[in-house]
Structure formats: structure tokens, C-alpha cells
Amino acid sequence: MTIIFKNKKPFIEGVCLNEITSAIETPFYVYSQKSITNAYNKIKNSLNAEIFFSVKANSNLAILSIMKSLGAGAGVVSAGELERAINAGIAHSKIIFEGVGKSINDVEYAINNNIRQINIESIEELNMIEELGKSLRQKVNIGIRLNPDIDGKTLDKISTGRKTDKFGIPFDTIPDVCSKIKKLEWVNLKGISSHIGSQIYDLNIFEKVFKKMKQATEIIEANDVLIDYLDLGGGFGVIYNNEKEVDFKKLSTLIKKIFINTKYNISVEPGRYLVANAGILVTKILTSKTNGSINFLITDAGMQTLLRPAMYNAFHNIIPFKQSNNKKKYTIAGPICETSDVLVNNIDLPVQQTGNYLAVCDTGAYGFVMASNYNTRSMPAEILIYNDQYAIIRNQEKISTLIEKDIIPNWLLN
Numbered sequence: 001m002t003i004i005f006k007n008k009k010p011f012i013e014g015v016c017l018n019e020i021t022s023a024i025e026t027p028f029y030v031y032s033q034k035s036i037t038n039a040y041n042k043i044k045n046s047l048n049a050e051i052f053f054s055v056k057a058n059s060n061l062a063i064l065s066i067m068k069s070l071g072a073g074a075g076v077v078s079a080g081e082l083e084r085a086i087n088a089g090i091a092h093s094k095i096i097f098e099g100v101g102k103s104i105n106d107v108e109y110a111i112n113n114n115i116r117q118i119n120i121e122s123i124e125e126l127n128m129i130e131e132l133g134k135s136l137r138q139k140v141n142i143g144i145r146l147n148p149d150i151d152g153k154t155l156d157k158i159s160t161g162r163k164t165d166k167f168g169i170p171f172d173t174i175p176d177v178c179s180k181i182k183k184l185e186w187v188n189l190k191g192i193s194s195h196i197g198s199q200i201y202d203l204n205i206f207e208k209v210f211k212k213m214k215q216a217t218e219i220i221e222a223n224d225v226l227i228d229y230l231d232l233g234g235g236f237g238v239i240y241n242n243e244k245e246v247d248f249k250k251l252s253t254l255i256k257k258i259f260i261n262t263k264y265n266i267s268v269e270p271g272r273y274l275v276a277n278a279g280i281l282v283t284k285i286l287t288s289k290t291n292g293s294i295n296f297l298i299t300d301a302g303m304q305t306l307l308r309p310a311m312y313n314a315f316h317n318i319i320p321f322k323q324s325n326n327k328k329k330y331t332i333a334g335p336i337c338e339t340s341d342v343l344v345n346n347i348d349l350p351v352q353q354t355g356n357y358l359a360v361c362d363t364g365a366y367g368f369v370m371a372s373n374y375n376t377r378s379m380p381a382e383i384l385i386y387n388d389q390y391a392i393i394r395n396q397e398k399i400s401t402l403i404e405k406d407i408i409p410n411w412l413l414n
Contacts, residue, residue, distance in 0.1 A: 001032040001035040001277055001278050001279070001280065001361075001364075003017070003280070003319050003359060003361075005323065008323065010319070010321050010359070012030060012032055012280075012385050013032055013034055013385050013386070013387055013388065014387050014388030014389075015385045015388060015389065015390050017030070017282065017321065017357070017359070018321065019390075020282070020383060020390060021282065021284075021321075021357055024381055024383070024392070024396070025381075025396060026282055026283055026284040026300050026301070026357065026380075027281060027282060027283045027284070027299075027300050027301035027305050027380045028281075028282055028380045028381040028382065028383055028396065029279055029280070029281055029282075029363065029364075029367055029368050029380060029381070029382045029383065030279065030280050030281075030282060030382075030383045030384075030385060030390075031058075031060075031063065031275070031278050031279045031364055031382070031383070031384050031385065031393075032278045032279075032385050033066055033278075033384060033385065033386040034386070034387070035277060035278035035364075036063070036066055036274060036275055036278045036364075037066070037070065039273060039274045039275070039277065039278065040067075040070045040072065040274055041070075042248060043236075043248060043268065043270060043273070043274075044070075044071075046248035046249055046251070046252050047248060047251065047252050047255065047268060048252065048255075048256070048266070049232070049255070049266045049267050049268045050073065050265060050266070050267035050268075051071070051072045051073070051267070051268060051269075051270065052072065052073040052074060052075040052094070052096055052231075052267055052268070052269045053067040053072045053073070053074055053075065053269075053270070053271060053274060054075045054234055054269050054270065054271025054272075055074050055075060055076050055077070055081040055084065055085060055271070056076075056077055056081065056271060056366075056369065057271030057272050057274070057275055057276075057364075057365040057366060057369070058271075058275045058279075058364060058365055058366075058367070058368070058369060059081055059084050059369055060368070060382055060393055060394060061084060061087060061088050061393070062382075062384050062391075062393035063275065063384075063393075064084060064085060064088035064090065065088045065089065067088075067090070067274075068088055068089050068090045072090075072094075073090060073091075073094030073095060073096070073116075073267075074088075074090045074094065074095045074096070075095075075096050075098060075269045075271075076095060076096070076097055076098070076099075077097075077098055077099030078099060078106065079103075079105065079106040079109045079110070082095065082097060082106075082109065082110060082113065082115070083109075086113065092113055092114050092115050092116075093114075093115070093116050094116060095113075095115040095116055096115070096116055096117055096118075096119060096143070096193075096231070096269075097110045097115055097117070097118045097119065098118075098119040098121075098143075098145060098193070099119075099121070100121050100166055100167050102118075102125065104128060104132065107128065107129055107132055108132055108136070111129075111132060111133065111136060111138060111140055112136075116141065116190070116229075117141040117142055117143045117190045117191060117229070118140060118141070118142050118143070119142065119143040119144065119145045119193055119231075120142055120143070120144055120145065120169065121145050121167065121168055121169060122169065123169075123177070123180070126142070126177070126180065126181070126184075126187070129142060129186075129187055130184045130185070130186050130187050132186075133185075133186030133187060134185070134186045138186070139186055139187070139188050140186060140187050140188065141187075141188050141190045142181075142187050142188065142189055142190065143189070143190055143191040143192060143193055143229065143231065144169055144174075144177060144189065144191075144192045144193070145167065145168040145169065145192075145193050145194065145195070146168050146169060146171055146174070146192055146193070146194045146212075146213070146216055147161060147162075147163065147165065147167055147168030147169060147170050147171060147194075148161055148168075148171050148194050148196065148208075148209060148212040148213070148216075149161070149162060149163040149170075149171060150162070150196050150205065150208050150209055150212065151196075151205075152196040152197035152198075152200045152205055152235060153200070153202060153205060154197045154198060154199045154200055154235075155197075155198075155199065155312060157311070157312055158197050158198040158199065158312070159196070159197040160195055160196055160197045161194065161195070161196025161197055161209070162196075167195070168194070171212065171216065174216060174219045174220065174223075175219060175223055178219075178220055178223035178225045179223065181225065182223075182224070182225065189225055189227055190227060190228050190229055191227050191228055191229025191230060191231060191264075191265075192213065192216055192217070192220070192227060192229075192230060192231070193229075193230075193231030193232075193233060193269075194209055194212070194213055194231070194232065194233050195233030195234060195235060195269065196209055196233065196235060197235050198234075198235050198237075198272055199235070199237045199238070199272070200235040200236065200237050200246075201237040201243060201244055201245075201246055203246075203247065203250055203251060203254060206251060206254065207254055207258070209232065209233070210232060210254065210255060210258045210259070211258060213230060213232060214258050214259060217230065217264065227264070228264065228265055229264065229265050229267065230259070230262070230264040230265065230266050230267070231266075231267045231268070231269060232255070232266060232267070232268050232269075233268065233269055234268060234269040234270040234271055234272075234273065236248075236270055236272075236273040237273075238272055238273050238276045238277055238362070238365075239277065239362075240276075240314065240315050240316065240317075240362050241315045241317070246273075271365060272365040272366065274365075275364035275365045276362050276363075276364050276365035276366075277362050277364065278364040279362070279363045279364025279365070279367060280319075280359040280360060280361055280362075280363055280364075281301055281305060281306055281316075281359070281360040281363040281367060281380075282301075282357060282358070282359055282360075283299040283300055283301035283305070283343075283357070283358050283360060284299060284300050284355065284356070284357055284358075285297050285298070285299055285352060285353070285354050285355060285356045285357075285358065286298045286299060286300055286335065286354065287354055288352070288353065288354055294331050294346075295328060295329060295330050295331065296330070296331050296332075296333050297330050297331070297332050297333070297352055297358075298333055298334070298335060299332060299333070299334055299335070299343065299358065300334075300335060301334055301343070301360065301380070302333070302334015302335050302336045302341045302343070303334055303336050303338060303340065303341045303374070304334070304336055304371060304372050304373070304374045304375060304377050305334070305367075305371050305377075305380055306343065306360060306363055306367055306370075306371070307366075307370040307371070307372070308363075308366055308367070308370070309342060309343050309344065310338070310340040310341060310342070311370075315344065316343065316344060316360045316361055316362055316363060317344075317360075317361040317362065318332060318343070318344055318347055318349060318358050318359070318360060318361070319358070319359040319361060320349055320350055320352055320356060320357070320358050320359075321356060321357040321358070321359070322350065322352065322356045322357075323350050324350040324351055325350070326350060326351045327348050327349065327350060327351070328348070328349065328350075328351050328352075329346050329347065329348055329349075330346075330347055330349050330352065331344070331345050331346055331347075332344045332347065332358065332360075335375070335377075336374060336375050336377075337375060343360060344360075368380065368382055368394075373397075373402055376399065376402065376403075378396055378397040378398060378399055378402065379396070379397040380396055380397075381394060381395055381396040382394040
């Protein structure tokens with residue numbers, strides 16, 4: 001998403017951001033529907049694969065409704081995300097339930113909603129689903145999430161495909177798992193999947209995953225088990241700071257080469273790629289100060305609003321609404337009582353003052369969904385822009401509503 005300045009005013013699509021800041025209290029997230037659509041079409045037009053949006057990246061119902069309108073299914077990792085996908089109108093047959101920790105209630109909810117499949121990540125989970133299917137007298141479609149023991153060469157905290165990571169079923173146990181599934185009465189193996197992490201740019205890594213998945217299908221066939229679906233996962237790297245974008249044309253060629261004349265329905269599960277660059281976080285400068293040699297701009301958005309910089313040391317570019325030719329180095333820090341509450345360190349910006357607004361770029365993924373009420377601060381509003389109009393798609397939370405959730409026991413009321 002690009003912020004364009006017209007007559008020194010910031011615009012996204014046909015909407016002036018000053019119009020929004022005059023009506024809605026900061027901080028708030030803004031998403032561009034056009035940018036989401038463009039990202040989706042880039043994958044759709046390049047890969048001959050079904051697309052499942054990874055809901056954990058951005059679970060707002062309006063965003064899920066866009067995905068539905070584009071033809072995407074949903075990959076969910078909780079009963080809550082499943083309920084969101086259903087409420088957004090995504091067909092039950094286009095929903096996959098995955099995730100490393102599913103409760104009995106989660107799985108029962110998924111079974112009762114007759115979704116496409118539930119991906120197992122352990123033998124215990126397989127046994128639990130078999131018992132639930134038996135008690136509900138309903139055969140359950142399942143998939144196997146495989147751990148291929150491939151290092152995605154990405155940030156350690158978002159790497160999920162190594163043997164020592166908590167995700168998936170070890171690749172070398174496929175024959176044993178197939179043998180067990182064949183003995184079970186209430187599960188039906190429909191497919192396999194793999195996801196080795198996020199922010200992956202190297203096609204050689206994707207090639208390793210695809211070849212391992214091809215090998216998995218051969219092992220499964222050799223064990224007289226038939227499947228329909230082959231989920232290659234996501235992890236397509238997005239641009240935050242001049243990274244080299246994934247070449248989807250080459251990725252498509254790679255898939256066609258490895259899975260030539262395949263009989264399987266191939267799918268991918270992008271999340272971040274579809275929404276990250278489509279969002280910004282708008283924040284207001286509360287005060288400025290200089291400590292030592294550091295020029296701080298303290299903003300109303302911080303780690304309670306956008307956790308990624310504090311948690312992952314992630315970089316997000318900053319675009320001030322007020323532009324000038326005079327530059328200064330700033331550290332943008334939030335209002336939270338943590339030293340780690342810094343959005344970006346030592347960045348060159350036009351000279352700013354208290355009351356000005358900043359756009360924190362590329363925050364459409366893992367932004368609001370990771371926000372919190374730390375320091376008893378309200379969750380931010382979310383805004384969707386479409387051409388020359390905008391709509392509030394989530395109201396800012398009221399502190400009074402937050403406090404009303406607390407309950408003081410009777411013995412403390414005397």
C-alpha cells in the first residue's frame with residue numbers, strides 16, 4: 001500500500017488520512033482493500049493452486065469477507081478463528097482447522113460444523129479425534145501436518161519446520177501413522193500439509209519442502225492410503241525493508257516441475273503476504289524529548305498496539321503526515337512502561353512536533369491480532385478503505401467496557 005501526498009496531504013486510495021484522524025481517536029489501523037485484492041490476484045494468477053487465507057494474520061470479519069469474495073478458503077488455528085470464518089460466510093467445505101494445540105471442545109465444534117478437514121499434529125490428537133468421531137457417530141476428515149525437518153532460514157521465533165520445533169508429525173513416522181489410520185474406523189485421511197515458517201524468500205528452501213512433500217505422497221501411496229489434498233503451506237516473504245520479493249512465476253514453475261501430472265488438489269496458505277503491506281498503523285505524537293543523544297518521539301501506539309518490534313525486533317518504516325526538507329534522527333517509542341516499547345530506532349524523518357501523526361507501515365498482518373490491553377489501554381479501531389470511501393470495521397474499545405469485565409468477589413465488598 002502506498003501513501004500518496006496531494007497538496008501536502010496524505011492519501012490512501014481516494015481517502016485523505018487527515019479526514020480519518022479528525023473523526024477517530026488514534027491509534028488505529030487502516031487497511032486498503034485494493035492492496036489486499038492485488039496481493040491475492042498476484043498469487044492466484046501465478047500459482048495453479050487453491051488459496052486458503054491464514055486467519056491468524058488478520059482475523060477481522062471485514063478482511064475475511066474480502067477473502068471470501070475473492071474465492072479464498074480459510075486456514076484456522078482455534079475454534080474462535082473457525083467461528084469468525086463461518087460468520088464471514090466462508091463455506092464450511094473451504095475451511096481447514098490446524099494448529100498444534102486443539103482442545104476436545106475445539107475439535108468437537110469443528111466436527112459439528114462439517115469443515116473440510118482437521119489437520120492432526122500428534123498421535124494423541126489422532127486418537128482424540130477417533131474417539132470423538134465414535135461418540136458423535138460421524139466419520140471425520142483429517143489431514144496430517146508433517147514436520148519435514150527443513151530449516152526455513154528465517155527468524156528463529158517464526159521457524160516451524162525443524163525437527164526440534166513443536167509443530168507437525170515427524171516425517172520418518174509417516175508409515176507408522178498410515179498403519180494406525182488404516183486401523184481406525186472414524187477418521188478418513190484426506191491430505192497432508194507442511195508449513196516451515198514465515199518470511200521465506202529463497203526458492204531453494206521452497207524446493208526442498210516441495211520435494212519432501214512429493215516424497216511423502218509416495219510413502220503414503222506405498223502404504224495403500226489414498227489422499228486428495230496436498231497443502232504446500234505459506235511463508236511467502238513480504239517486503240518490510242528492501243527485501244527481495246518472492247518470484248511467484250518461478251515458484252509456479254517449480255511446483256509444476258515437481259508435481260508434474262499430479263492427481264492431487266494442490267493448495268497454499270498465505271497469510272502475511274495477503275495483508276501485511278495492505279495496512280498501516282496511525283499514531284499521534286504525545287511528546288518529544290531528548291535523553292542523552294537520543295531524540296525520542298513518544299506516541300500513543302506502542303507494544304500494546306503493535307507487538308512485532310518488541311517481540312521480533314521487526315522493522316516497520318515510518319511516514320509522517322507532516323513532511324519537510326529538514327531531517328532529524330528519531331527513536332519512535334510507545335507509552336508503555338517497558339524499555340523495549342520502541343517502534344523503531346534511530347530513523348531519519350522530517351522534523352516533527354507534538355500533535356503530529358505518523359504512519360507505521362506494513363502492519364496489516366500480526367498487528368491488531370497481537371495487540372493487548374497492557375497498562376489498561378484500549379484496543380485500537382480498525383478502518384477499511386475502498387476507493388474514495390472508508391468504514392470503521394472495528395470500534396475502538398472503551399476503557400469502561402474493559403473494566404466492566406472484572407469481578408470483585410463478595411468478601412472484598414465489605
